[in-house]
Amino acid sequence: MLPLVFLFLLLLCNHLSAVISLNGEGYVLLALKQSITDPEGSMSNWNSSDENPCSWNGVICKEQRVISLSIPKRKLYGSLPSSLGSLIQLRHVNFRNNKLFGKLPPELFLAQGLQSLVLYGNSFSGHVPQEIGKLRYLQTLDLSQNFFNGSLPASIVQCKRLRTLVLNHNNLTGPLPDRFGADLFSLEILDLAFNHFNGSIPSDMGNLSSLQGTVDLSHNSFSGSIPPSLGNLPEKVYIDLTFNNLSGPIPQNGALMNRGPTAFIGNSGLCGPPLKKPCSSETSGASSPSSFPFLPDNYPPGDSNNPYGRNEKTKGLSKGAIIGIVVGDIVGICLLGLLFSYCYSRVCGFNLDNEDEAGFEKGEKGRRKECFCFRKDESETLSDNVEQYDLVPLDPQVAFDLDELLKASAFVLGKSGIGIVYKVVLEDGLTLAVRRLGEGGSQRFKEFQTEVEAIGRLRHPNIVTLRAYYWSVDEKLLIYDYIPNGNLATAIHGKAGIVAFTPICWSVRLQIMKGIAKGLVYLHEFSPKKYVHGDLKPSNILLGNNMEPHISDFGLGRLANIAGGSPTLQSNRVAAEKPHERQKSFSASEVSANILGTGYQAPEALKVVKPSQKWDVYSYGVILIEMITGRLPIVHVGNSEMDLVQWIQFCIEDKKPLSDVIDPYLPEEDVDKEEEIIAVLKIAMACVHSSPEKRPTMRHVLDALDRLSASSD
The missing domain is CATH 3.80.10.10 (Ribonuclease Inhibitor)
Structure with missing residues (x-):
């Protein structure tokens, strides 16, 4: 009888110890677990049998x-x-x-x-x-x-x-x-x-x-x-x-x-x-x-503090004085013109004649003799014409030098109006992208240096990083991180000569959209000068190993101009192509490159010279529409053509079903994403509003995409 009583007491103690093993904080968390529904089982290992909750998810x-x-x-x-x-x-x-x-x-x-x-x-x-x-x-x-x-x-x-x-x-x-x-x-x-x-x-x-x-x-x-x-x-x-x-x-x-x-x-x-x-x-x-700034005209009449000596009696210059000033200006301009003509014909013209007679080598010497009438101060000339014969790193982690770069294996990735891009593989396996801006040209080194170093300071996971540069009279190189998965234009439309085409699914497209938006928010709000890209399009959005987007070619036109390049004006016409004929004798990215700003640039770009952040918003909106519809920026309807924004507006006004609008190459499993696709289309339409002031900022666009992703998770 005694052994049975002992066994009963032992079992009772073990049971009680199991019941009271969890500490007070564990029971507080169990109360949380009981008050909510957990469909994904994220609290499945919250058990009362544990001594404490410290191992719980x-x-x-x-x-x-x-x-x-x-x-x-x-x-x-x-x-x-x-x-x-x-x-x-x-x-x-x-x-x-x-x-x-x-x-x-x-x-x-x-x-x-x-x-x-x-x-x-x-x-x-x-x-x-x-x-x-x-x-x-x-x-x-x-x-x-x-x-x-x-x-x-x-x-x-x-x-x-x-x-x-x-x-x-x-x-x-x-x-x-x-x-x-x-x-x-x-x-x-x-x-x-x-x-x-x-x-x-x-x-x-x-x-x-x-x-x-x-x-x-x-x-x-x-x-x-x-x-x-x-x-x-x-x-x-x-x-x-x-x-x-x-x-x-x-x-x-x-x-x-x-x-x-x-x-x-x-x-x-x-x-x-x-x-x-x-x-x-x-x-x-x-x-x-x-x-407001305190300008000279801000001083009240008769103010003794006015350094310009204006008072109530000084109403302006007399008519005779104005005529005298105008005549004097005209005479001065004429004299300067005669002086310029004399100097150019006597000195600069002589140098050009020498070049014609003695060939390029002698012409080079002639060009080095500056026109003495307009000779710069020697210190200024030296600073503008300085030569750099070594690689200039923009990142302390750059561990290669010019010799290694020149000895490396190189493959042409592409050509454009702004130089050739090479894939360069160093001996240690490091892969880089090197853009050659061209030979010869202007010697505005200091200006180039300031610009390229400002771009080199930009660091964001969705912007291609500029690691180093090289400048000399005959060669200018920009060295970037190599992004291995091609560009967005190819990912959407395929590539010429490649029969197999694997379209990207909607969830990946949405992640790419968000990544581009994050990169633009960084440029617009957090970069030192609150930059504008000004030339955003799918062909300069590169894709990494996990299809993460990297915005490239930022500031490239400016650098090419300083370096003396002559970027080719893009054609405003596109070869006739049916929207979804993906395999042609040219790639879709090449087609994109041949579209003048009307494809991706905002309407006001035709009137305003200086780009604004709202230009980038418009370009981004066109890219969203392109990713939703799978169509190129110029759409052919019968015998006519219209840009993609006009086409999508026409589809909306005509109340076409979504199935007629979205990319037919989207995988079938994305059919149930209709609500998300419509929501993104609404964001895109806000971005391509004809009035710049009514377009959202990229910050608001990113917030909207984040909310969309959050609601779908």
């Missing part, structure tokens, strides 16, 4: 205490329990891109050591709790793409370590809290777009000296004037104020200067440069003194 511990809870993109459905706040050592929470809903429990903020709270892409609603002010160590708060409403709690300014505040695409209202800019001085990223914030923009926002990238206040209801103090933000910061109710003159100082109109559109009350709407005298008079 998405859980990270330190000294057996939970410090991080991260389960993104797993279609979790349900609400967060208030008991999560009892995880007092919790530092990081990440539930982004799930289907969580309900209010944010105030008890969550009892975990006062919380450093990051990332909940974007869910369906949370209600107010942001006032208790958020207790999170004195909070650095990242991302509540974007939810349904939060009410005003931003005033207590948020107590989170003085906050570096990232992203609240876009909610229903938040009211003014920003007092001391928003004064107390949140650590902010680096600020995105409040697509809400209903109102009131004036706080003047103390100019104190946020650590901000980077884009400060996005767009698509709200901010009113009043733009505070000139915003100009105190770092000059590299792009301030997006579009689609608010702002009014008055746009301040012209600091970070607000030299901005295009696209940063201010959608505010009917704004006036002054860069908008075409001039300010009335009453409006401009009410502006801050620092809003």
